Amino acid sequence: MNQLQLAKQLKVSCESCSLSDLCLPKGLSPFELEKLDDYIERPRKLEPNVQIYQPGEKFFGIYAVRTGGVKTYLTKKTGEQQILGFHLPGEIFGLDGLEHFAHRCYASTMDNTSYCVIPFERLDELCGELPELRRQIYKLFGHELNCDHAHELLLGQQTAHERLATFLLSISSRFKNRGFSPNSFMLPMSRHDIACYLGIAVETVSRLFKSFQQQGILKINRKQVDIQDMERLREMVINCEDPESF
Amino acid sequence: MNQLQLAKQLKVSCESCSLSDLCLPKGLSPFELEKLDDYIERPRKLEPNVQIYQPGEKFFGIYAVRTGGVKTYLTKKTGEQQILGFHLPGEIFGLDGLEHFAHRCYASTMDNTSYCVIPFERLDELCGELPELRRQIYKLFGHELNCDHAHELLLGQQTAHERLATFLLSISSRFKNRGFSPNSFMLPMSRHDIACYLGIAVETVSRLFKSFQQQGILKINRKQVDIQDMERLREMVINCEDPESF
DNA sequence: ATCCGCAAATGACATGGGTCAAATGTTGAA
DNA sequence: TTCAACATTTGACCCATGTCATTTGCGGAT
The missing domain is CATH 1.10.10.10 (Winged helix-like DNA-binding domain superfamily/Winged helix DNA-binding domain)
Structure with a gap:
């Protein structure tokens, strides 16, 4: 098996991913999916309790959990943390980096975890061409916001x-x-x-x-x-x- | 003064709006601004304690406060509400509608208030053409999310x-x-x-x-x-x- | 001015859930 | 297998805030 074939095998394919109907590609046409697919990095694997990013770190892209689980959180100077969300397989995280193209919170694994990273610059370029992808991004984004709102209701009332x-x-x-x-x-x-x-x-x-x-x-x-x-x-x-x- | 001139005078202009450097148009080129401008509805005025939208209502666009103030909130069946955010002049609200193209929370005025509505379908079309506008939208999204995260930290810790x-x-x-x-x-x-x-x-x-x-x-x-x-x-x-x- | 109605402030009291300390499980390393 | 480190549970106590009841203050209508 030559290098090329090997690379192709290792390359993550959204089309074949069992989570694709839960993740970003949901609702995209095969053509659109293929274009997006080319950009997605192969899954990374991490052990439990490993930090994925922290406040101030450059925002590269949107993360999608494949297996395991991730938590995102903020902390007070005194050390207490507030967990903002748990991210299970098929769910995404990392949008906190959109405001300044730098993250604002922490993300850590809770378990043996693998995840994909969808480089944002590429994703954005594709968004220029694919209205359906834009819609998918809006939906994703609105979902995050609504989850946070529900969490605020929980915490406050x-x-x-x-x-x-x-x-x-x-x-x-x-x-x-x-x-x-x-x-x-x-x-x-x-x-x-x-x-x-x-x-x-x-x-x-x-x-x-x-x-x-x-x-x-x-x-x-x-x-x-x-x-x-x-x-x-x-x-x-x-x-x-x-x-x-x- | 004929109808056309009147209409032109009444039409809200982002370029001339004192809030434009706080609001969505921030950072757009004059050309881009003009394109966006064409789509924005003239400001609406409301008295204090008037509901702007409620859960289930169709999502038409992003709201920008010009004067006064708006609160967004969720409620429990028992009536208690949790206010999610206060929106002051130059700030936007309404993104909770992005997930299902229907709102998920309530929005009400707190004061005599005027606001603009930026129709989302038009905005999205423009996003296809204007990368800088997309970036502005992402920034807006990220900001909302980060505000909610800070609110969660406040409520939880x-x-x-x-x-x-x-x-x-x-x-x-x-x-x-x-x-x-x-x-x-x-x-x-x-x-x-x-x-x-x-x-x-x-x-x-x-x-x-x-x-x-x-x-x-x-x-x-x-x-x-x-x-x-x-x-x-x-x-x-x-x-x-x-x-x-x- | 005066009155009414609602918003805000104040006081007395109750309690949900926090804090602290100790006991018990569980897991992984040697 | 044993031990050490850490997670979880349990119990005792108490305090920050909530709740309830009442008073005060303000602003709009007449």
Whole structure:
């Protein structure tokens, strides 16, 4: 096998990627997809708890998670962090770099993780030619914004148990969308990260998991979650927003 | 004066708008500006507490505040709202509609307010031709996202007095950017709205204003704020983020 | 001016969830 | 297998804020 063939094999192909209908290429025509495909870097692999970027670092492109999980977060000088989002396979991150073409937050892996990088300059050039790609970018962007808005509602107005319920429903529906069971899944993040995302203390997360379990709403063993009463979980969250849609 | 001249006079001109260096057109060439200008609707005027859009409503375009002030918010079924952002003259809102081409949150005036609407379909067409306009849009997107991230940090990790200090610094620097005094300004929103934005109770806002005043940090009379010790205010907020840049 | 209605401030009290400390699990390295 | 380091759980205590009730103040209408 010569170099060329090898390179071709190694090259990531969006078309063949099992996540392509969840990721950026969703809705693009084969022609458009091929053009985009040429630009995407081969997946990178990282171990758990490795930093991908930090504030001030140059923005190169949009990241797409293939396997594992990534968290994005800000920190206070005193060290506390606020996790902004968890990014599961098929989801993207890195848009925080768009304002100044430099990142504003941190991104780290939570697990063994592989991801693609879509170089932004190339993507932007393509956007000039492909209206459908532009639309896809807008959608992606609007989705990020709406996720952040839902997170603000959670942080500003929900009680601790509402927050945890909202969180579980969100993870559940994201697994479901990806074809996995919505009732039984493995959380990719630590208790500490959950607490940090929800703006509550780790101890509170522990106590709430115990309480949910005692009420027969779920079974939990380390990171394995089994939702036993989805309806009760939904009743705990009474926003005007439909959590399914985030 | 014939109809045509009248129409031309009424037509809003970005070029002549005093806010143009804060708003979308910032950084566009005169040629690009003129093309964009043709599409922008004349400013609309509304009284205080009028709803501009609500969840589910079709997304027509990006809104730019000319005078007054606008708040965007989500609500829980129980009625509590979470204010997502305050939008002052020269600032934009409405990007929550990008995901599904329908809005996901509410937008209401807080004051007598006038605003422009930039029809999105036209804007998008122009984006195909004008790379510099695309870049401007990305910057806008990124800025919105970063503002929301800072808000999440505030809601998740800051104490009540840190929140109020952060809020005052943000408003102050936004007035400053617009050429007004950073030390003396009129808040366009009610105590209730401040509380709702900060995720705390109205009563807490009252008490904190009193406490800040007793400490000689500021003077406050209804909506008139005079910051007397900006440094102390800054010391109260110890994030890794520079609040000036939001 | 006076009155009305709403916004803001104030006081008294209650509590959700934070903090601290200790115990218990879990994992990975040697 | 054992140990060390770290994650998670549990318990006891308490404080920053929320809640509720009342008062005060302002601004618009008459």
